[in-house]
Amino acid sequence: MATKRSRVFDSYPEMDIRQGIAETAAALGMDPIDLATIISYETGGTFDPMQAGPITKWGQHRGLIQFGEPQAKQYGVNWSDPLRSQLGPKGAIVNYFQGSGWKPGMGMLDAYSIVNAGGPGKYNASDTAAGGAPGTVRDKVEQQMGGHREKAVQLLGGPAVTPPAAGPTPQPTGGPPVTPPAAGPLPDIGKPPPTPAAKPGWKGAAAKFGDAMASGEGMGEIKGTTVPDLPRAALFQSQPTVVGDPQEVELRRKKLAEIMARLNTGKLTI
16 A cells, blocks of 8 residues: 655655665664664654654654754764765764664664664663653564555565464475484494304314314324214315425425315224
């Protein structure tokens, strides 16, 4: 729905006011819609840079954010050029906010607290006794500025954007929530595989025979051991590689050949 055009724009072009608010907000690090909302509220929706307000201990309040007389003088309002002296990166509004505790990134409550109560964080302050509208800073921001925010959006030519509230991470549709698998133990990289268990009946005898041969103590260590039907593969599997004196190796090789020949005839008794 179209709103009635203010007579102010006949004297001060709408483009000049819009640009001035945008430049002022940029210099402050403030949301321009927040600043335009405050200006609309303080001027009764007119955006009139000469708008007269209440008379308080600070004299006649006037202008876009209702400067008191000493404040207008202190921060540089020129009533002969009220629009350009209040708006812009070097205007009285920027000077006032920066001199009153404003920090870039503060929100609407702190912005209006500076205008209405002289500093940020004074959300429960009220200027009712000084001639202002009833209510605290918080009351005015949260309950009285809705229509003025709409005017601010129309003036600046864009929609008011409210960031979505943070919520839980959405789960894939069509199934239960996805739970990542628990981390398991890391594999033993480089660790040799476990030695498979030997078949019962020949493991002990073959291992004892191989140990005796590897130690160089010959057949004496296993004398009296009976090896029934010992498979040939078991003997070779259990015997380690021997590296030493060539003559001794050859001697052991011959002994092994003799044992293998006797194994082929049946039961071997040592």
